[in-house]
Amino acid sequence: MRVLVPFDAAEPKTRLAEALDPDERATLAHRLLGDVLGTVSDAGHEPVVLATAAVDVDAPVRTDERPLTPAVDDALADAPLPAGVVMADLGLATPGSVERLVGTAGDVAIAPGRGGGTNALVVRDPAFHVDFHGASVRDHRRIAAEAGLTVETVDSYRLGTDVDERADLAELALHGEGAAADWVRERFAVAAEDGRVTVARR
């Protein structure tokens, strides 16, 4: 299955600015992307990077400068269905979790992300379209329902965790198995604080 991996090549991971400098953010974003591409390949699928600008990776790249929603919709329209979408910052994703996503039934299969997001999708019907603005998991359910399509959800902590802010670095350090997690563990220690954990520079 073709799996689109959207990637913001311009200024990735701005919400990590309080934890990482711009070079570090770019490095982490590229490591996360590489991990996700490897994970999708290892699960037996064909990743295609959908990037806002050219990016040097070991996978085909489709560039589209537009916002995420129209870029993904057009790429899905050009893809044989079923097709997948897996965000480039799912640093906990494993081949097993991607296989669970692809093995989830429904005209649309969704992996919800923390905070109302949609972290990964499988689309099996061309009547579906995406909307990544706001609480996208709710919008995607609505869009599917309006088109008479079924939606199934994959219950995955790994696919539900995107790396957006400092606390997510702790998730990577505690649970990640890829190069991005190694990079974080080399630089940050996990520290407990008020019942939740965060990371501190080594």
Added chain:
Amino acid sequence: MRVLVPFDAAEPKTRLAEALDPDERATLAHRLLGDVLGTVSDAGHEPVVLATAAVDVDAPVRTDERPLTPAVDDALADAPLPAGVVMADLGLATPGSVERLVGTAGDVAIAPGRGGGTNALVVRDPAFHVDFHGASVRDHRRIAAEAGLTVETVDSYRLGTDVDERADLAELALHGEGAAADWVRERFAVAAEDGRVTVARR
């Protein structure tokens, strides 16, 4: 399988103080507890509430005023193994996710919680003991390794989401299927803000 459901009967859900008044916090905590007990029962297991004080629920209650770690350790020592531990605030838990936990192999099966926590456990070997302080998922892996025990992880967004703070009310509203989620949806609307969602009073 006996499944312990630890519950803080004294002052539950203090981290929700900025979103809910004390009566509301108590109401939500009891609804969450009731949902978890029903979910464990529906999955075919026998829930036992492990509470810091008497609590009126439709399940056996074991009271223990001590902190979570010694209370759970003693209750596990009195339970036939395998035995489970499922936190009382897992408002997204479903019978299916509990079945996946119980069906996960290992001398210890762990459902990690957001922020380094351990939201649910199955213990199959008496050499294991718990430690819920700090980044407990890491401590539980270490304790098991030191005792020569295997640990397996269940990859579940539903079990990984405990209801602790305002953002978690949005998780309940978006994904919950129980009485606690209904209660939240009656009072709060999900609102998008800076790319993540939160809740606002209706």
